[in-house]
Amino acid sequence: MATVFIPTMLLPFTQGTGRLELEAATVAAVIAGLEERFPGIREHLVEEERLMPGLAVAVDGELSTFGLRERVGPRSEVHFLPALAGG
Amino acid sequence: MTQTAEPTRQFSVIGTRPIRPDGLEKVTGRARYSADINLPGMLYGKILRSPHAHARIKSIDLSGALAMPGVLAAVSGKDLPAVSGKLVDQSENAFHNLKFMGENCLADEKARYVGHAIAAVAATSPHIAEQALKLIKVDYEVLRPVMTAADSMAENAPVIIEDLVPEATATRRAGGLRSDGDRRHNTNIANRFVFQTGDPANGFEAADIVLEREYLTSAVHQGYIEPQSATAWWAQDGSLTIWCSSQGQFAMRDLTASLLKLPASKVRVIPMEIGGGFGAKTLVYLEPVAALLSRKTGRPVKIQLQRAEVFQSAGPTSGASMRAKVGVRNDGRITAADATLAFEAGAYPGSPVAPGTQCMFAPYDIPDQRVEGLDVLINAPKVSAYRAPGSPAAAFASETLLDELAEKLGLDPIEFRMRNAAHEGTRRVNNVAYGPIGFIQCLEAARDSDHYRSPLVGANRGRGVAAGFWTNGTGPASAVASVNTDGRISLVEGSPDIGGSRATAAMHVAEVLGIPVADITPTVGDTDAIGYTSTTGGSSATFKTGWACYEAANDIKRQMTARAAAYWGVEAGEVAFAGGVFSNLKEAGKELTFKKLAGMQMETGGPIVGRAAVMPRGAGPSFAVHVVDVEVDPDTGKVQILRYTAVQDVGKAIHPSYVEGQIQGGVAQGVGWALHEEYRFDPSGRMLNPTFLDYRMPTTLDVPLIETILVEVPNPGHPYGARGVGEVPIVPPMAAIANAVGRATGTRLRQLPMSPGRVLDAILAKQAAG
Numbered sequence: 001m002a003t004v005f006i007p008t009m010l011l012p013f014t015q016g017t018g019r020l021e022l023e024a025a026t027v028a029a030v031i032a033g034l035e036e037r038f039p040g041i042r043e044h045l046v047e048e049e050r051l052m053p054g055l056a057v058a059v060d061g062e063l064s065t066f067g068l069r070e071r072v073g074p075r076s077e078v079h080f081l082p083a084l085a086g087g
Numbered sequence: 088m089t090q091t092a093e094p095t096r097q098f099s100v101i102g103t104r105p106i107r108p109d110g111l112e113k114v115t116g117r118a119r120y121s122a123d124i125n126l127p128g129m130l131y132g133k134i135l136r137s138p139h140a141h142a143r144i145k146s147i148d149l150s151g152a153l154a155m156p157g158v159l160a161a162v163s164g165k166d167l168p169a170v171s172g173k174l175v176d177q178s179e180n181a182f183h184n185l186k187f188m189g190e191n192c193l194a195d196e197k198a199r200y201v202g203h204a205i206a207a208v209a210a211t212s213p214h215i216a217e218q219a220l221k222l223i224k225v226d227y228e229v230l231r232p233v234m235t236a237a238d239s240m241a242e243n244a245p246v247i248i249e250d251l252v253p254e255a256t257a258t259r260r261a262g263g264l265r266s267d268g269d270r271r272h273n274t275n276i277a278n279r280f281v282f283q284t285g286d287p288a289n290g291f292e293a294a295d296i297v298l299e300r301e302y303l304t305s306a307v308h309q310g311y312i313e314p315q316s317a318t319a320w321w322a323q324d325g326s327l328t329i330w331c332s333s334q335g336q337f338a339m340r341d342l343t344a345s346l347l348k349l350p351a352s353k354v355r356v357i358p359m360e361i362g363g364g365f366g367a368k369t370l371v372y373l374e375p376v377a378a379l380l381s382r383k384t385g386r387p388v389k390i391q392l393q394r395a396e397v398f399q400s401a402g403p404t405s406g407a408s409m410r411a412k413v414g415v416r417n418d419g420r421i422t423a424a425d426a427t428l429a430f431e432a433g434a435y436p437g438s439p440v441a442p443g444t445q446c447m448f449a450p451y452d453i454p455d456q457r458v459e460g461l462d463v464l465i466n467a468p469k470v471s472a473y474r475a476p477g478s479p480a481a482a483f484a485s486e487t488l489l490d491e492l493a494e495k496l497g498l499d500p501i502e503f504r505m506r507n508a509a510h511e512g513t514r515r516v517n518n519v520a521y522g523p524i525g526f527i528q529c530l531e532a533a534r535d536s537d538h539y540r541s542p543l544v545g546a547n548r549g550r551g552v553a554a555g556f557w558t559n560g561t562g563p564a565s566a567v568a569s570v571n572t573d574g575r576i577s578l579v580e581g582s583p584d585i586g587g588s589r590a591t592a593a594m595h596v597a598e599v600l601g602i603p604v605a606d607i608t609p610t611v612g613d614t615d616a617i618g619y620t621s622t623t624g625g626s627s628a629t630f631k632t633g634w635a636c637y638e639a640a641n642d643i644k645r646q647m648t649a650r651a652a653a654y655w656g657v658e659a660g661e662v663a664f665a666g667g668v669f670s671n672l673k674e675a676g677k678e679l680t681f682k683k684l685a686g687m688q689m690e691t692g693g694p695i696v697g698r699a700a701v702m703p704r705g706a707g708p709s710f711a712v713h714v715v716d717v718e719v720d721p722d723t724g725k726v727q728i729l730r731y732t733a734v735q736d737v738g739k740a741i742h743p744s745y746v747e748g749q750i751q752g753g754v755a756q757g758v759g760w761a762l763h764e765e766y767r768f769d770p771s772g773r774m775l776n777p778t779f780l781d782y783r784m785p786t787t788l789d790v791p792l793i794e795t796i797l798v799e800v801p802n803p804g805h806p807y808g809a810r811g812v813g814e815v816p817i818v819p820p821m822a823a824i825a826n827a828v829g830r831a832t833g834t835r836l837r838q839l840p841m842s843p844g845r846v847l848d849a850i851l852a853k854q855a856a857g
Contacts, residue, residue, distance in 0.1 A: 008282050008283040008457075009280070053175065053176055058519055061519050061522060077519075077520065081519070082280060082441040
């Protein structure tokens with residue numbers, strides 16, 4: 001089971017659940033699992049079948065470049081974070 | 088000094104200090120920068136800028152300028168195609184609102200800061216172009232400006248962008264419109280981020296001491312030597328060629344193409360040498376404007392900024408207003424932290440407050456913490472990235488507060504940090520856990536340094552310590568290495584060289600192939616000459632482009648191994664390669680040097696070209712610990728830096744001289760940020776100090792020799808263990824100097840810069856308080 005961390009600002013949509021375990025092989029499946037448990041959360045994570053612009057996903061601490069198609073392992077940690085750019 | 092945590096791994100080239108490949112051209116003045124471009128028939132562009140910080144543009148009349156002899160074209164914001172206000176991904180996790188970016192290049196309905204580009208002309212000489220600007224008539228309705236985050240967030244503050252997306256949108260970054268035409272709510276708060284781990288309320292209850300403080304920093308400029316310049320040529324076949332100074336030719340291409348609604352393949356960007364960027368040369372300002380003028384005239388057009396224009400239109404970093412609160416137990420363990428950061432974005436969204444919030448307490452293992460960040464518009468130039476964007480200001484607050492706590496606890500500041508240091512597995516405020524990191528090793532190296540072990544004696548002197556964190560970045564990168572028949576290699580890669588990436592790129596190739604670095608000629612390719620390579624930013628160039636070069640060299644090695652095998656009539660597995668020599672394992676003594684085999688390439692199958700396109704992961708974060716001694720003149724408030732030591736986990740220093748240079752450069756900029764530099768505005772929003780005469784950059788008299796200690800904890804995510812090194816050195820200096828000043832004067836300064844007047848006021852206030 002992957003461990004999914006809910007961004008602080010989305011906690012109102014999960015009734016305060018900050019992390020949970022989900023069976024999922026991709027980030028898309030993670031979000032589908034979240035939507036099943038917390039209807040309405042998807043629209044804050046996905047836009048036009050892509051990760052919401054300005055949002056990044058980190059799997060096992062590494063920012064993904066594959067977005068929704070990023071693979072998630074059985075013991076992976078998944079975080080949704082604001083996208084950052086350096087100087 | 089270099090301290091290596093993995094001394095057993097031996098390299099032949101990595102870790103050495105070869106002469107820089109671009110050195111001769113630069114010291115002889117032959118290197119070509121963007122302003123050096125001169126083309127047949129070229130015109131000169133100039134930009135008319137708003138004299139008002141906030142004004143509605145009722146009309147723009149270009150006819151007077153167009154009637155002037157020698158003027159061939161004039162443009163305003165109406166000449167830019169309408170683009171969407173939704174955020175778009177330019178393929179590098181660098182999201183842009185093209186509508187705002189276009190408006191920043193040429194204003195549409197409002198001027199939002201003094202210096203905002205309103206119109207532009209192209210003429211046969213720069214002087215004619217300048218004169219023509221005076222003939223453009225702009226009818227403004229002047230509006231009340233807001234110049235600080237506090238004023239901007241106040242009730243009834245003038246709204247700078249009427250259709251900005253509401254702050255309540257949970258995950259959205261950097262403004263934008265949820266859909267085009269969405270006008271739900273008026274606000275100057277472009278975005279709000281909150282990160283939390285654990286329960287800060289519980290953590291504060293467990294604390295024996297809780298301190299809460301407020302901090303202010305001013306906007307400062309990156310201060311690169313070379314002003315922006317762009318030359319555009321829109322040819323009759325519809326192709327657009329741009330010569331410019333940037334940190335990423337592909338980003339310039341894609342942004343320009345998007346703003347002009349052109350296919351990216353129609354735009355070719357040729358990167359020139361770059362005279363400093365520090366994050367500010369990652370956005371377009373001039374390129375689309377020069378292109379529009381070129382399209383109208385059919386001739387190449389060059390626009391070159393003056394220094395005052397750079398200050399007033401090409402992004403400083405944010406000023407910040409911050410509140411921080413930290414609780415500790417008497418045993419020196421931090422139990423909780425809470426902070427709110429309001430960063431001024433300038434006139435358009437996109438301050439670096441999101442990284443600031445995530446970096447603020449990142450060096451420490453704090454179980455219960457919460458950090459909130461606000462991205463706030465003001466009527467000032469739109470900010471752009473500046474070295475470790477967001478982290479330096481945040482660290483100024485957190486690291487000075489921690490120093491106060493250490494002082495209250497009677498603990499040595501390094502020991503206090505050791506007791507709370509982040510380590511592998513520690514979760515940051517965004518809940519992401521660290522892999523292998525070298526922060527504790529940095530603290531140990533600082534503690535054991537000659538500097539820290541030397542007593543500081545004398546009146547009005549103080550020693551300060553501060554730590555810093557930066558995430559480091561990566562991205563796609565490409566490299567092509569062609570083997571010449573003389574055994575030398577022509578290497579083309581895609582990272583504009585702002586900190587030595589050509590040298591480190593060549594060193595990756597030389598290490599793999601066992602040949603001298605001097606046998607490799609590295610070149611930064613234009614957008615038609617090399618595969619996509621993301622911007623030189625986020626301390627990523629050596630990591631990602633080094634990796635691409637490593638792979639391209641391995642590609643060569645594979646091809647040449649196969650050639651040698653075919654030449655000897657053996658299997659490839661029966662050929663060994665070491666130290667630049669191919670050996671036939673089936674027949675002892677049969678060898679071919681790299682050079683010899685390179686010379687035989689046409690008779691063994693044709694040209695040998697190694698290629699790589701990579702998207703590497705595992706950049707790994709960086710930590711730094713700085714120690715500084717200062718002396719404060721009690722009569723004038725002037726702060727003199729006596730000694731400075733910067734310790735940094737660099738993974739593996741590919742070229743230690745460049746790494747040391749990056750660290751020293753970051754510290755020097757930090758000294759300016761700490762003591763001298765600030766944007767000063769009058770009440771109408773006009774910048775009072777837009778020249779280097781009045782904007783006080785540090786000089787050699789202000790900055791002593793900066794001692795560096797390179798701590799090498801190899802990054803497992805890179806073939807040679809490298810980490811990004813260019814940004815974290817600017818994170819600790821402001822806090823370290825503030826802590827030194829605090830200990831020297833017995834009073835804490837919580838506002839930057841710590842200029843003589845401000846320091847003197849603090850000293851006098853302390854004396855008055857008895």
